Amino acid sequence: MAKKDKIRRPKAETPKGFRDYFGAEVTQRKAMLDKIAEVYHLYGFEALESSAVETVESLGSFLPDVDRPNAGVFAWQEGNAPDGDWMALRYDLTAPLARVYAQHRNDLPTPYRRYAMGPVWRNEKPGPGRFRQFYQCDADTVGTSSTSYAADAEVCAMLGHALEAVGITSDNYVIQLNDRRLLSAILDIAEVPTEGDARGIVLRAIDKIDRLQEHGVRDLLGEGRKDDSGDYTKGAGLSASQINIVMGLVLANDRLEERLARRGSRARDEAQTDEMDALDAARYSIRSETKHRWPDYGNGRRLWNFEMIEYLRELYFESDDGKRGVEALAEMVEILTALGRNDHRLRVNPSVVRGLGYYTGPVYEAELTFEIEDDKGRPRQFGSVAGGGRYDDLVTRFTGQAVPATGVSIGVDRLLAALTAKGRIDTSPAGPVIVTVMDRDRMADYQSIVGTLRQAGIRAEVYLGNPKNFGNQLKYADKRGSPAAIIQGTDEAARDVVQVKDLILGAKLAQDASLEEWKENPSQSEVPLAELVPFLQKLLS
Amino acid sequence: MAKKDKIRRPKAETPKGFRDYFGAEVTQRKAMLDKIAEVYHLYGFEALESSAVETVESLGSFLPDVDRPNAGVFAWQEGNAPDGDWMALRYDLTAPLARVYAQHRNDLPTPYRRYAMGPVWRNEKPGPGRFRQFYQCDADTVGTSSTSYAADAEVCAMLGHALEAVGITSDNYVIQLNDRRLLSAILDIAEVPTEGDARGIVLRAIDKIDRLQEHGVRDLLGEGRKDDSGDYTKGAGLSASQINIVMGLVLANDRLEERLARRGSRARDEAQTDEMDALDAARYSIRSETKHRWPDYGNGRRLWNFEMIEYLRELYFESDDGKRGVEALAEMVEILTALGRNDHRLRVNPSVVRGLGYYTGPVYEAELTFEIEDDKGRPRQFGSVAGGGRYDDLVTRFTGQAVPATGVSIGVDRLLAALTAKGRIDTSPAGPVIVTVMDRDRMADYQSIVGTLRQAGIRAEVYLGNPKNFGNQLKYADKRGSPAAIIQGTDEAARDVVQVKDLILGAKLAQDASLEEWKENPSQSEVPLAELVPFLQKLLS
Structure with missing residues (x-):
């Protein structure tokens, strides 16, 4: 025995933060991705499988998650030599897309519309349920028009279509729309300084409205906030009037609810329709046949998005940047109305903040609205499974030319978890x-x-x-x-x-x-x- | 302009040796892999997707290609720190399988039968058509019986089935069978030294019999060989009698052809059948209903494999190791006969050398037999698209226990190229x-x-x-x-x-x-x- 113990055997384990997927874990994910790919293909997108390895130079420093600034890539040098070129595993599918388009733009059609599915790698500290390799599933349109937001609207329609194709019923999700420029404009209007970290703190605070509610966000915009555990989070240090301006955006949903209630909620459906037609019939150009196609959910929400846009038009009366954001949302809502998707599945929500720093216009997020139990058995909303937006500057890095682009990324593991939670995955044993x-x-x-x-x-x-x-x-x-x-x-x-x-x-x-x-x-x-x-x-x- | 030029822009290109796959390149490969996966699933294999990143320790130094000893992996250290643990991208799907089985063996069924499809990475010098990331598609049975070669026979049947499923017709391929022990036994019989590189040179020379023919291989077994370009390759330095012993194996196909011809080729089919029945009816236990299912190709080859096994039994009369190899082939041929596959699609060929050093028993290779034009417009056989064999020691590295395993790897890109060359891929445009x-x-x-x-x-x-x-x-x-x-x-x-x-x-x-x-x-x-x-x-x- 003593002799045998001397043999040095390698440990049979993955590196920390990596895992293996077995049998049904693989085939269930594949079945889901196949259905999504079918929808993407139907919408005219082409497959792309870019190299998993990129030069560090071309990846740049666009690491997505602002909450985790230490997030990094797995990188090494050519030939493991100190003067070798650095290369790295891709950390998402968007940075490689920008490189692919810049490299092949003379051969590719413009706009270039591609979908991609595959693993990405993040050099982060692993934790429970947080892995360093995971799947993404993206669709993007690169080189779209700079003045029209039809491509953004289409992606939202397609995202809804894809969710329904894999088994999320239409009453179980909502696609939330916002425009980055509404956020930056409100910070300009409130004169939040661009230097320092105040704007970052404000954006992160806005993103927490659902969890912290009004008073919690107000604390974070002001001096700071002590949470239940006693931990103190430093605030943005805004004045009371600055906070009020920002809260005008954060609380837009509540304010609009109040306004509609004041008008008399019983007659709301009809009232809104009339008002709508009068207000901006030409702009929305809703043709009668389209209107007839709207499902009537009887909850008054079918014109919510039009009302919200009117609210935002008032709010941003004095900001050019803000106005551009509102009109982008208006165009998207118009198109999604034509596609029969301006119903309970779509909600313009100006308090949505998407983490990625590179978004420049519309942002969107698919949220699952059913409840699951958390680790402690408490019910909570399932939450976000996909998101995206417009990023006009990623290709510019390479070419110097402005190439507007927009696209969505589905969190594959989260969506699969949602389908499993809802019993929408065939788990019957099918052994040989x-x-x-x-x-x-x-x-x-x-x-x-x-x-x-x-x-x-x-x-x-x-x-x-x-x-x-x-x-x-x-x-x-x-x-x-x-x-x-x-x-x-x-x-x-x-x-x-x-x-x-x-x-x-x-x-x-x-x-x-x-x-x-x-x-x-x-x-x-x-x-x-x-x-x-x-x-x-x-x-x- | 001068000012603009000062902006340092990243180059939009993949690292050397990497490439992107566009549209039909992705979907055609996927369609092919889906069909293969369906066959693997039918045969009872389960999907596995192991981590793309492994510890360098668990990958070990089993890099496959003996012709390219400098081949390496892409590796880096945890946290890019000098004392960080080394990890690396997998270079094939077999080494990770050994790690997965060793890690999860208490939860997995034994035998563990899995298929895997995905990219692997090799840190090699890139060249024309040689990429550092490419797909493999494997199926293996780990923990099979150590005394039966049924698992190996099954993989050969499945490989043929998979090739036919993707569109290679049954007259366009042959699966060649050999056993590693025939090669090592003949080297023992010829007393080729185990130290030095003589055995490596001999194996590489045997592998070149199709291209160099008898005299070329003889030169390489002896002093060496000058090729058409004038380059000189050092030989193994064997004596004339040693060379003759080795050539007895290398030329087994020719020798057997000659022997059968001497018997009178006209009456061959009938003669062989009678002889067969007399020789070893009990061993082959071919039941009459099985025999009736054989297609009659009228070229006398249907019993070739039985004849070859008899030839090899004579050749290895005195070698225990060689005998074990021959009897493994005999069992496989018996099973493949029962499966209706012992026809022109199967050939026992003792001159087949598979590169991988870790094979310990039967090896097999699928060769496409149609011709394509090479770069210079000359016709040549398409050649090998898949191969595999039995490797009994890979899991032993981790656990110390013997875990016999056998499996096959399909060269995805080569098979796709073959299907394209044969017009078996749907290339009609299907734009939106x-x-x-x-x-x-x-x-x-x-x-x-x-x-x-x-x-x-x-x-x-x-x-x-x-x-x-x-x-x-x-x-x-x-x-x-x-x-x-x-x-x-x-x-x-x-x-x-x-x-x-x-x-x-x-x-x-x-x-x-x-x-x-x-x-x-x-x-x-x-x-x-x-x-x-x-x-x-x-x-x-």
Whole structure:
């Protein structure tokens, strides 16, 4: 033993923060991504699979998450030499897209519309449930018009379509719309200084409105906030009047609710429609056939987005940047109305902050609205599963030319978790039929049986471990989730029959059956070899 | 200008040796892999997606290609710190499988049967057509019986099945079988020294028999060989009698051909069958119903593999290791016979050398037998697209326990190239229908049109670039391979019609049509908006 212990064996484990995906984890994700790709393709997007490795130079320092400034990439030098060029694993699919478009722009159509699905890597401190390799699933339009937001509207429609295609029902999600310029304009109007970290603190505070509510956000905009655990978070140090200006945006939803309530909520649907037509019929150019297509949810929200845009037009009366943001939202809402999507699934929400620093115009986020239980059993909204926006400057880095782009990224693992939580994933076991080995010299016969089953499309395999212990073979079938085990000893072979063990029924009997039922053993049948295929087809159906 | 030039812009390019895959390159590969995965699943294998990053310790130094000893991995240290643990990108899918099995063996069924598809990375000097990231597609059985080669036979059957599923017809490939122990035994019998590089030189020389023929291999086994360019390759320095022993294996195919010819080729089929039955009927246990299923190709080859095994039994009469190799081949051939695959698609070929140092038993290789033209227009056999074998020691590294394993790896890019060369890939353009923008204020209407088309399952998009130049919109449609462009100006909108340009017919007319035909412009039609879907469905069918 002492001698044996001296052998230095490598540890069988992934590096910290990495993991493996087994069986259904892989195929369920693939099935989901296949459905999403089908929607993206239908919308005219082409597949792109860019290199997983990029030069560090071309990746730049656009690491996405403002909350985690230490986030980094996995990087190394060519030839592991001190003067070798640096390369790194991609940390998202957007930075590589900018590089691909800049590199191939003379050969690619413009706009270039591509979807991409694959792993990305982040050199972050791993934690529970936070992995350093994960999937993204993106669709972007690069080189779109700089004056129209049709591409942004289309992405929102497509995102909704994709969510519904994978099994999120239309009452279980909402796509929230905002424009980055509303946020920066309100900071300009409130004269929040651009130097220092005040603007960052304000944006992060706005993003927490759902959790901290009005008073919590006000604290963070002002002096600071002590949370329940006693931890103190430094505030942005704004004055009371500055805070009020910012809160005018943050609380836009509440303010608009109040305004509509004052008008009399009972007559709201009708009132809004009339008002709408009068206010801005030409701008929205809603043709009657489109309007008829609107589902009537009877909750008065169908024109919410128009009302919100009017509210924002008033709020940003004096800001050119803000006005541009509001009109971008107005164009998107108009198009989404034409596409029949301006209903409870779409909400203009000016307090949405998307983390990515590179957004320059509209931003959007898909939120799942059903509740799940958190770690402590408390119900909470599932929350965001996808988001995106317009980023006009990413290609400019390479070419110096302005190339407007917009696109969305789906958080693959989160969406899969949501589908699992809602029971929308097929988790029934579908292991192979196992042909057991009773007599190892007759392996060719057993292989011939599985050959026949496979020809009939029945998933099947011969037990390929050491056949000495028959119990191990049945344990194996159990572990594989096999629906049936086939047994053929010398006696059965001579009579050209097999024994079929129905393992699903067997498992049920093991739980429920009385001793008498058990003795009858209805889960095992003798079947002529020639009738095995139809017998199994019936058992499996 | 001078000022602008000072801005340092990153170069838009992949690191050397990496590339991007666009559109059909991605979807064609995916379609092929999906079909292969379906076959693997049918045979009972489960999906596995292991981490792309492994510890350098667990990867070990099993880099596959003996011809390229400098091949390496892309590696870096945790936190880029000099004392950080080393991690690296996986260079194949087998080393990670060994780690996964060792790590999770208490939870996984044994045997563990998994397939895996994905990119691997090699830190090699890039060259024309040689990339540092490429796809592999593997299936392996880990923890199989140590005394039966049924798992190896099954993989060969599955490999053939997979090739046929993706479109390689059964007359276009052959699976060659060998056993590593035949090679090492012949080196033992010939007393080739184990120290130094003699054995490596011999194996590489054997591998070149098809290209260098007998005299070239003999030169390499002896003093050495000068090639056509004048370059000299050092030989293994064997004596004439040593060379003769090795050539007995290398030339086994020719020797067996000669022996069968001496027996009289006309009566060969019948003679072999009789001889076979007499020789070893019990061992092969070919039941009459199995025999009847054999296709009769009339070229006498259907029993070739049995003859070859008899030849090898004679050759290895005195070597225990060699005998074990021959009997492994005999068992595999018996099973493949039972599966109806012992025909022109299967060939026991003792001169097959698979590069990987870790193989310990049977090795197999799928070769495509049709010819393609090489760079210089000369016809050559397409060659190998997949290979594998038994490796009993990879898991032992981690656990100290013997865990026999066997599996196959398909060269994804080569197989895709083969399918393309044979015209088995659907390359018809399937771009989206493009709805052009005549009037940018009516974007919502255009979006409404594509919305309707997409609802009918027609791939479509609105032109989302700058719409000012209409010619650019048609050029875009052309570049996307669009089947049709939809045009609706103010006049058409008022009459609720659209113009449909049939771009496929248009392109044909542009090539062939007379001036009169051209003027008639049969490729453009006015279609009522309400009839657009059926009109396009007909045009696209």
